[in-house]
Amino acid sequence: xxxxxRLRLGTVLGDCAASASRLLGKGSGASIRGQILxxxxxxxxxxxxxxxxxxxxxxxxxxTTTTHLLAAAVREDRGDKEVVTNTDGANLHYGIASALCKxxxxxxxxxxxxxxxxxxxxxxxxPAVLVFLNFSRDQLDRHHEIKSLAKSWRTALEQAGAEGxxxxxxxxxxxxxxxxxxxxxxxxxxxxxxxxEDSALCPNxxxxxxTDTQAVPGLRSGxxxxxxxxxxxxxxxxxxWRCPNCGLHKPETEYGVVGNEIRLPDGQLVDPKLxxxxxxxxxxxxxxxxxxxxxxxxxxxxxxGMRKVTAPAGRFxxxxxxxxxxxxxxxxxxxxxxEALPIAQSEPVVLAIDSVAADGKDxxxxxxxxxxxxxxxxxxxxxxxxxxLAVRLSYAGVEHxxxxxxxxxxxxxxxxxxxxxxxxAPRPCEGQIIDVIATYTPFQKLLKLxxxx
Amino acid sequence: MNKIVVCYQxxxxxxxxxxxxxxxxxxxxxxxxxxEIVEVEPGDxxxxxxxxxxxxxxxxxxxxxxxxxxxxxxxxFRAVDSGAVLFAVCAGYQIVGNTFTVGDDDQVIxxxxxxxxxxxxxxxxxxxxxxxxxxxxxxxxxxxxFENHGGFTELGKGAKxxxxxxxxxxxxxxxxxxxxxxxxxxxxxxxxxxxxLVRNPQLADYLLELALxxxxxxxxxEELDELxxxxxxxxxx
Numbered sequence: 287x288x289x290x291x292r293l294r295l296g297t298v299l300g301d302c303a304a305s306a307s308r309l310l311g312k313g314s315g316a317s318i319r320g321q322i323l324x325x326x327x328x329x330x331x332x333x334x335x336x337x338x339x340x341x342x343x344x345x346x347x348x349x350t351t352t353t354h355l356l357a358a359a360v361r362e363d364r365g366d367k368e369v370v371t372n373t374d375g376a377n378l379h380y381g382i383a384s385a386l387c388k389x390x391x392x393x394x395x396x397x398x399x400x401x402x403x404x405x406x407x408x409x410x411x412x413p414a415v416l417v418f419l420n421f422s423r424d425q426l427d428r429h430h431e432i433k434s435l436a437k438s439w440r441t442a443l444e445q446a447g448a449e450g451x452x453x454x455x456x457x458x459x460x461x462x463x464x465x466x467x468x469x470x471x472x473x474x475x476x477x478x479x480x481x482x483e484d485s486a487l488c489p490n491x492x493x494x495x496x497t498d499t500q501a502v503p504g505l506r507s508g509x510x511x512x513x514x515x516x517x518x519x520x521x522x523x524x525x526x527w528r529c530p531n532c533g534l535h536k537p538e539t540e541y542g543v544v545g546n547e548i549r550l551p552d553g554q555l556v557d558p559k560l561x562x563x564x565x566x567x568x569x570x571x572x573x574x575x576x577x578x579x580x581x582x583x584x585x586x587x588x589x590x591g592m593r594k595v596t597a598p599a600g601r602f603x604x605x606x607x608x609x610x611x612x613x614x615x616x617x618x619x620x621x622x623x624x625e626a627l628p629i630a631q632s633e634p635v636v637l638a639i640d641s642v643a644a645d646g647k648d649x650x651x652x653x654x655x656x657x658x659x660x661x662x663x664x665x666x667x668x669x670x671x672x673x674x675l676a677v678r679l680s681y682a683g684v685e686h687x688x689x690x691x692x693x694x695x696x697x698x699x700x701x702x703x704x705x706x707x708x709x710x711a712p713r714p715c716e717g718q719i720i721d722v723i724a725t726y727t728p729f730q731k732l733l734k735l736x737x738x739x
Numbered sequence: 740m741n742k743i744v745v746c747y748q749x750x751x752x753x754x755x756x757x758x759x760x761x762x763x764x765x766x767x768x769x770x771x772x773x774x775e776i777v778e779v780e781p782g783d784x785x786x787x788x789x790x791x792x793x794x795x796x797x798x799x800x801x802x803x804x805x806x807x808x809x810x811x812x813x814x815x816f817r818a819v820d821s822g823a824v825l826f827a828v829c830a831g832y833q834i835v836g837n838t839f840t841v842g843d844d845d846q847v848i849x850x851x852x853x854x855x856x857x858x859x860x861x862x863x864x865x866x867x868x869x870x871x872x873x874x875x876x877x878x879x880x881x882x883x884x885f886e887n888h889g890g891f892t893e894l895g896k897g898a899k900x901x902x903x904x905x906x907x908x909x910x911x912x913x914x915x916x917x918x919x920x921x922x923x924x925x926x927x928x929x930x931x932x933x934x935x936l937v938r939n940p941q942l943a944d945y946l947l948e949l950a951l952x953x954x955x956x957x958x959x960x961e962e963l964d965e966l967x968x969x970x971x972x973x974x975x976x
Contacts, residue, residue, distance in 0.1 A: 423753060427866050427887055431798050486749035486781065492800040494781045647867070648885040650932040653758030673966045677937060680962055681761050 293333055296326030297387045304384070316372070320380030323387055331379045332410040334386035335395065338370075340411040341581060342451070344399045344439075345419025345462075347622045348570040350375045351562060352419060353398035354598035355574035360396055362591025363583040371396040374739075375599045378403055401435045405442035408450060415577045416451035416469075419570070420477075421461040422484045422621035423654070425646035432484055436465040444468040454577045456569070457539045458524035464489040464534060475576050476542030476549070477569035479524050481621035483654070493531035541576040548572045550585060558589050561596045566625035597738075600729070602629075604719055605736025608697030611719045612636070612736065616729045618645070620654035623723070627659050630721035634664035636695050638728035639671040645725040649674045657682045668695035669728045692731055696722055741767055741774040741951075744789035746815065747797075748778045750805045751831050754887070756795025758934035759828070762943050763791055770955050785814040790950045791824045794831025796887070796932060799841035803848055806834050810851065819853060824925045824950040828935060832917065832928030833858040833890055840890065854928050855897030856918050858890040861911060865889075868974040869907030869931050871916045875941060881905075882916075883938045883970040884931020892930075897921050901929055906974050925949050938970060 300323040304315025323330045341360065343353045357371040370392035372385035377398040386395060399407045401421075407413060418439070421432055429435065443450050443466065453469040456462045458479035466472050467490075488495050528535035542549040547557050548571065558571050571592055578588040597603035604613045617626040641649050649671050657679055665686040667675045672688045679686045689695035698720050724732060733739040743760045745752070760776045767774035779785050781804065785792075792815055797805065809815050819825050825835065833839040836856035838847050845860050869886040872879050882902050891911035894900060900910070901917030909916030909930065917929035927946075929935060936943040940963055944955050 426754060427885075430864065430887070430889065433798065433800070483749060483752070487800050487804060492804060494804065648754065648887060648932060650755035650758070650885060650934055653755030653761070653934055653937070654752075673962070673969050677962055677966050678758075680960075681758075681765055681937075 290327060290333065292327035293323075293330060293387075296323035296330060299323070299326060300384065300387065316374055316376040316384040317378075317380050319387070320376070320382070320384030323383055324380060330383045330387070331406065334383055334390075335411040338386075338393055338395045338411075340407070340413040341394070341396045341415045341417075341577060342399045342404070342407050342411060342413045343397070343417040343419070343577075344401055344404045344407075345417070345456070346401065346422045346424050346619065347625070348419045348566060348573075349377065349398045351567055351595075351598045351601060352417060352570040352574050353396060354595045355562075355571055355592045356417070356577050357396040358591040358595050359574060359578035359583055359588035360394060360581065360591070362594075363578075363587050364394060368392055369394045369396060372398050373599060379406065401429075402438075404439050408439075408442040408446050412446075412449060413451040415580050416453050417573050417577050418453055418455040418462045418466055419573060420456055420459045420479060420481075420621070421465075422481055422619060423651065424619040424621075426651075427647045428643070433461065433489055436461045436489060439465040440468055452580050454573055454580060456573065457537050460485040460495060460527060460534065460536075461489050463537060467534070472537070473541070473576050473580050474537045474539040475569075475572050476524055476539035477572060478543040478565045479569060480565075481624055482525075483620070485527075488529035488532060488534055490534045491529060491532040493529055495527050496530050498526040541572050543568050543572050548575055556585065556589060559593055561593060562598065562602055564625055564629045600733040600738050603733075603736070603738055605732065605738050607732065607735050608693060608700050610697045610699040612696050612722045612732070613719050614729060614732050614736070614738075615721060615723045616726065617723050618726055620651050623655040626723045627656065630723050632719060632721040634666050634698070634720070635660070636666045636668060636698075636720055636722040637675055638669040638692060638695070638722060638724035638732070639667070639675045640669045640725050640727040641671050642727050645727050652678045657684055660684045666695050666698075668692050669724070692728055693735055696720065696732065696735070741772055742786055742789040743767075743774060743776045744786055744792045744818075745776060745778045746785060746792060746794050746809065746831075747781055747801075747805050748795075749780055750801035751795040751797040753798065753801075754796040754829065754932040755934050756793065756828060756831075756932070759793050759795070759826070759936040759943075762934070762936040762940070763793075763947060766940070766943055766955075766958060767947060769958055772951070781808055785809065785812045785818075787814040787817045787821075789818055789823050791826060791946055792818060794825070794827040794835065796829035796831065798830075802830050802834050802839065802841060806848065806850060809834075815851070816853070819923060819926060822925065822950075824946050825853065825927070826946055827854075827926075827928040829886075829888055829930055829932060832856075832930060833888075833892065835926065835928055836892065837895070853923075853926050854918055854920050855895035856892050856928065857895065858892045860889055861891035861908075865908035865912075865930070867907060868970070869909065869916070870905045870971060870974045871902035871907070871909065871931075872905060873902040873942065875945060877941075880939070880941050881967070881971055882929075882931065882935065882942065883967060883974065884933040884935045886930045887932065888930055892918070894918050901927060933970075938967060
């Protein structure tokens with residue numbers, strides 16, 4: 287690893303700032319440490335990556351969980367001390383530098399990487415493996431064109447050429463397939479992706495993509511051929527898609543999600559028995575497993591490691607908030623909400639919405655989330671944009687109430703009596719866990735309220 | 740059955756635009772009118788007998804595809820000729836105009852030509868909460884929304900501004916927002932999302948009254964009033 291006096295000095299100063307940040311209760315301090323480090327040594331990101339074997343993970347949704355799963359898989363194989371990772375979701379240049387400077391000796395780095403940092407990661411980190419999960423609408427006040435991010439990945443891979451990473455990509459997402467098209471080597475995963483509202487047009491030529499409504503594991507070969515079932519026995523998987531104009535198509539997949547299991551390249555199915563819930567995380571696990579195996583970790587070892595992951599950066603953690611138990615679920619955009627809603631089964635369920643920069647300032651996206659699925663349930667709307675959510679729920683025909691204060695909304699057990707006649711009394715609360723789905727900012731506040739950060 | 744036609748949700752539905760359709764259908768139903776939302780996707784024929792046609796927000800490539808398909812289909816032109824309301828938001832507003840530009844090289848694309856406006860790339864992207872004043876049939880009405888557009892829109896002689904800007908950029912930082920056709924006042928374009936008909940129920944009812952040719956009863960909602968109070972207060976802060 288390249289080193290410099292400035293790098294060491296920056297690390298010391300950054301550590302001091304991080305400690306101060308934690309003492310002040312402002313968070314983990316990862317970001318401020320990285321910012322100061324980078325101020326002192328502008329090439330910290332590059333220097334700290336140099337000489338390590340890097341496995342990177344990016345995409346709109348699932349980055350943090352997939353990074354945790356992948357890091358756990360590699361740790362199971364190589365040992366804890368061999369692996370450094372950015373566990374807290376700080377995934378910009380600062381956050382990555384911050385995580386790396388805390389462990390200068392670990393030879394392997396498993397790094398969650400923001401979509402905007404992928405190009406630099408390819409250039410400076412020279413990752414062995416790079417996982418591309420998905421692209422969907424997210425924070426449109428900041429990222430106006432979903433495609434422009436995919437384009438930056440594509441360009442970086444083209445420039446890296448044979449030096450570039452093996453890309454483990456989600457074959458169900460046309461933008462991912464297009465972004466990874468120029469990688470020198472790819473491993474495709476057929477995920478159980480359900481969100482397809484951001485992939486109507488071919489990212490390559492702009493023509494309308496054609497999808498096959500029958501679930502098929504992948505297109506056999508060639509764009510001119512009709513879409514038909516693959517010869518592998520596995521029958522589930524996402525919908526096949528292709529462009530009738532330029533021929534971009536869903537590639538044949540080596541790994542896939544079939545029911546509750548992961549399909550391996552030899553066709554064998556394994557049940558990962560994850561501790562993180564939902565189909566979406568099964569897809570994340572399939573990508574993490576493919577990445578770990580590509581890196582040389584045996585599948586049983588990787589799965590053993592992945593099973594140890596319970597609450598990546600607080601996602602799906604159960605926290606004691608006030609006198610209530612709450613399971614904290616993060617959902618940042620319509621695709622994430624579509625995956626989160628089926629996971630949240632409690633009665634009532636709390637939904638927390640904010641609209642500062644990290645959440646996206648425009649909450650129009652509430653109308654792209656299928657809240658109609660909550661019909662018949664009781665919803666507590668909270669957070670600064672609770673009123674917007676309440677109106678959305680009214681139009682969806684979902685019974686709800688507004689409790690603006692986050693703590694009051696979540697601390698169900700402290701309430702004297704239920705608001706609705708047909709909801710069981712909140713006491714005794716033992717054993718009852720309230721599911722809370724929150725956008726980024728209220729999620730972080732809840733972690734703090736629950737003593738998880 | 741009254742049809743609320745959403746033109747190409749998968750292309751022009753980037754900012755929760757389907758919410759506008761849900762609001763119209765729901766407000767019709769509340770007054771006892773049968774109504775359905777028809778989500779037209781690329782490849783489907785656009786119904787010629789819709790009550791209201793909605794075009795929403797989308798990216799450059801989607802705008803080009805949508806214009807091409809709407810022209811090939813032709814039914815949207817027949818529908819507005821026979822009295823349907825066309826309400827176009829953001830990218831949809833741009834494509835109902837004469838021309839708009841896309842891409843890094845500002846390629847000029849012909850729009851549907853239903854509204855006498857032309858859109859070119861602006862000096863900076865307009866992003867943020869917007870507040871405008873609409874001269875509604877019952878007087879000044881605040882329109883609250885969230886604008887997010889890179890194009891600046893100039894009105895021709897055949898169009899007049901839909902509203903006057905209090906906070907935000909609007910058409911091109913000239914104090915105006917949106918456009919109404921002078922030859923067919925049932926064609927309206929505007930920039931705000933929110934969705935705009937969610938936050939501004941009186942505008943939703945105005946569109947329905949235009950389309951039906953009848954006056955509708957009021958639908959008081961404390962929840963919507965509170966939402967409007969909050970958004971107006973937030974943008975004026």
